[in-house]
Amino acid sequence: xxxxxxxxxxxxxxxxxxxxxxxxxxxxxxxxxxxxxxxxxxxxxxxxxxxxxxxxxxxxxxxxxxxxxxxxxxxxxxxxxxxxxxxxxxxxxxxxxxxxxxxxxxxxxxxxxxxxxxxxxxxxxxxxxxxxxxxxxxxxxxxxxxxxxxxxxxxxxxxxxxxxxxxxxxxxxxxxxxxxxxxxxxxxxxxxxxxxxxxxxxxxxxxxxxxxxxxxxxxxxxxxxxxxxxxxxxxxxxxxxxxxxxxxxxxxxxxxxxxxxxxxxxxxxxxxxxxxxxxxxxxxxxxxxxxxxxxxx
Numbered sequence: 001x002x003x004x005x006x007x008x009x010x011x012x013x014x015x016x017x018x019x020x021x022x023x024x025x026x027x028x029x030x031x032x033x034x035x036x037x038x039x040x041x042x043x044x045x046x047x048x049x050x051x052x053x054x055x056x057x058x059x060x061x062x063x064x065x066x067x068x069x070x071x072x073x074x075x076x077x078x079x080x081x082x083x084x085x086x087x088x089x090x091x092x093x094x095x096x097x098x099x100x101x102x103x104x105x106x107x108x109x110x111x112x113x114x115x116x117x118x119x120x121x122x123x124x125x126x127x128x129x130x131x132x133x134x135x136x137x138x139x140x141x142x143x144x145x146x147x148x149x150x151x152x153x154x155x156x157x158x159x160x161x162x163x164x165x166x167x168x169x170x171x172x173x174x175x176x177x178x179x180x181x182x183x184x185x186x187x188x189x190x191x192x193x194x195x196x197x198x199x200x201x202x203x204x205x206x207x208x209x210x211x212x213x214x215x216x217x218x219x220x221x222x223x224x225x226x227x228x229x230x231x232x233x234x235x236x237x238x239x240x241x242x243x244x245x246x247x248x249x250x251x252x253x254x255x256x257x258x259x260x261x262x263x264x265x266x267x268x269x270x271x272x273x274x275x276x277x278x279x280x281x282x283x284x285x286x287x288x289x290x291x292x293x294x295x296x297x
Contacts, residue, residue, distance in 0.1 A: 005039040008032055009047065010068035013061065016054045089279045090119030097142040100222035101263070102126040105241050106142065106284075113283045120276065128196035133268050140267040140277055142284070144198045147266040155265045155281065158288050160239045162201045162258035165249040170232040177235070180256055184211055187234030189225050192218035200259035205237055208256075244291055 011021040012032060022032045040047050047061035057065055076092050097106060102124055114120060131137035134151050141147065147154060166176075177183050190205045191197050209216070217233055219225055226246070229236035235252055239261075243249055265284060271277045 002039070002042070005035050005042075006064075006068055006071070008035045009039055009064065010072060012036060012048070012055065013057055013065040013068070016056075018055070089117045089275045090121075091276055092121040092123060093140065093276045093280055094123045094125065094138045095140050095142070095280065096125040096127070096131045096138040098128055098144060099126045100239060101142060101144070101241075103221075103223045104226060104239070104245070108245055109283075109287045112287075113280070116283075117279055120279075122280075133266060136268070139271060139274075140265065140280060142263065142265050144261050144263060146262060146264050149266075151269045152266045153269055153272060155285075157263045157265055157284065158241075158292070160241060160261040160263055162204050162237055162261070163240045163254075164235050164252040164256050165229055165238050165242065166235040166252050167229060167232045167248065168250055170229075170234065171250055171252075173232070176250075177253055180208070180253060181211070183208060183213065183235065183253075185214055187215040187217060188213050189217045189219075189228045189234045189236035191222065191225065191237070192220055195220035198258075198261050200261060201237070204256075204258040208237070241291065244294055 008021070008025060008027070011024050012018060015021040015024065018029045018032050018036070021027075022029045025032065036047065043060070043064075045060040046058050047064060048055040049058055073092075095106075103126065107124065110122065113122075125131070125138060130143065130147070131141065132149065133139075133141055133147070134149055142157070144160070146156075174186060177186060188208060190208070191201070193202065193205070215234070217228055219228065222238060222242075225236045225238055226242060228234065229238065229249065230246065238249075240257075243251065265281060267274075267277050267281075
């Protein structure tokens, strides 16, 4: 199959327009159209539905587009790894972490990384599923437990505990619990039991809900818990790192906390010399050092 035709097809499918794809490829619309027709003839399939609003992929076109997307990502990743031998840090970096850590700690700090390395292309994958780093489902992972996969370089970053937080407005309207038993008179906000979460966090929620509650609100991630707390809905179970970026939160019942949750950064052994990995690793370590200093101040 002609690689050049596939490249042109990918650009057209991505843009949804012959004209826009031609602008990207620096080809005329007629030249792009000829290449697409030749590819369709070679495959004996129609790849696009054509109408006044643009181009829409057919079922066969969708299949081919998935293949060219995978090819494009692989080529870009390979090119970035080759360029790692140069002095500059740029190219795609696929980072996986949990929804909570990614939205509440990592993403708000990324501007400082981009300020230093503006040509980086970070693909942040937020999910609780543990991606297979040796199989290159991601380049680097930040996880709430030590990775068990072989052939990984691991670095322990920090320790997190789940604690109770509320807004000052909620506490003014409802008073402040003095003992864990008092929580029965308040609305508890937490992850629901069906959501994926660290075991010590789930254990704390079980302990807090073992006694009758006046009201409760559950959601399937910590970002939702935080938004509910910030909007004065109740007392929430949240990772303690949120207190740094949301100083308006009031720490309730300091004696109530989960067990320790270790946070690890990991990446494949084969990427040991990657400049992109090194830049990201150093950035995360520096941010966590700054976070620790702020908490101790």
